[in-house]
Amino acid sequence: MNLNRLTYSLVAVGLLSMFGNNLMASDIPTAAPKVYPEGEVGRMVKLGEAILNKTDTHPLTKDLVGDKIQCKSCHLKGNDGKPGTGSGIGTFIGTATAFPAYSKREKTVQSLQDRINNCFMRSMNGKRPIIDTEASVAMATYITWLSDGMKMHMDTKRPCSPLNSKRWAKNAKKFAGIQKKATHANYMNGQKLFETKCASCHGKNGAGMGTFPPLWGKNAKGEWLAYNTGAGMSKLNKGAAWVQSNMPLGQGGTLKDQEAADIMLYVDAQPHAKFDLKKGLLPKEQMGYYNSKVLKEKHSVRSNFKQFGLDIDKIRGDHKIK
Template identity: 40%
Template sequence: MNTATIAGSLLMALISQSRVQAQDPYPPGELGKTVRLGETLVRETNTHPLTKPYVGNVLQCTSCHLDAGRDLKAASFIGVASVYPAYSPRESAVITLEDRILNCFIRSQNGKRPPNGSQVSVAIAAYITWLSKDVPIQMNPKAPLGPNSLRPLKEPAVRPDLARGKSLYADRCSACHSDDGSGSDDGPPVWGHNSFNDGAGLSKVPKMASWLKVAMPPGEADLKIQEAFDIAAFVNSHDRPRFQQPINAKPQRNK
């Protein structure tokens, strides 16, 4: 093999490697494996062996944080890590990103809080931090909300109406979430024992309406503000699990 042939082979190898790297934006080595695991856990929260023991319903993180938190409009993870540590009014304490992630398990997942520092905790935090890698750090002294957090809607002048919400739900939502809210292969349950509990943010009508306005129906998200509030009121008029504060739910700090 002559020098020109060797040089050509090396050049082709370098080009091939650069193409692979361009297609694989994750960090290299063990960190990249952990980031990938975090994304997998976000997408398979209720079925993955690592997270399943801590989940009490059939939801995944990506049920609310669409496209595993990559969707900039619907409760995006992008930039979230940049605001932590942050003050949390709900916890009356300064919390870490890990704290915020783990508390979702006892509210939105209606389950148990995984231990701080566990493989679950570290992997999901690593994934969210990786998604936030280009966002400047600016800790939030008021609330644990990132730069792409859900923007709250101003409540309409006309109060939400359950009858209108029921009709809109049947027309715009039931095909994916079923008439009885129990969900299907196309959409998660939105009330009942397999849904989030009443301690989750989406159990509040204004939060639910704000999320519906930017996220639903998938690929359209064309609800009017009044329609979003009507559907949110109807959905949240149904029973769902009660939130019970676990003893170990709040972050433990040395005094």
């Protein structure tokens, strides 16, 4: 373990407790440890890293993914080019220090592998990997390595890194207040902003381009391209919080609150796969136990808007969708 990194992370966690919500992006470590662990642990770290970079095409996970994005599409690369080391909301640095952690959504204490699987069902629009498989262990091993040397920081409220937890909570609350007041005019403004600030990379039709990931819709084969309506990104408040922190790429923190809110009002009003928890579970004899007290959950674009008291038809005006 690297002493500089340990000092750095202790300083970051110290700052976090001192300043709470006002943690500066520059205070957050943005690199993995410099050397891979030896032997089999090192092999699993590297395998996990490869899966996070190529989730939808990696032989061990491609059949479990129902869209065309990767873990690193949202858990961004930091200065070292590794998935999940970016300083914005969604960093994996510190994540492993928080687990096992309570999750309100599942109403259970979740392991890191459980938490990873939730992103498979939602953000990846896919199915939960089996916990005992090499792929599942490898992803957890890589994410754990990113916290090597950091202090444990168990979270009784949210299953996430101490470097994410307060930022998520504070910003989700702020954007919920803003989104509840949204009108068709905000949607139109969101479209305009999307076309000027985002479409150059993600495409005017949201389908992505080259290495720039898709944000909504289907491809010519009828396959969904991006996250489904059970994903954090599809919630009008959390999506805005993530985008304000991370986008446009390399310019995180530049969008004003109302801009981030309007852009995600527009993006999340476009077609995204319906979420049905049951579809995310493999047959019971294959998957084994599902660590959740909530066994039924469904969302659509319509219900996600309703959650904020909004009528999707009124918001989209004559751009109606099903």
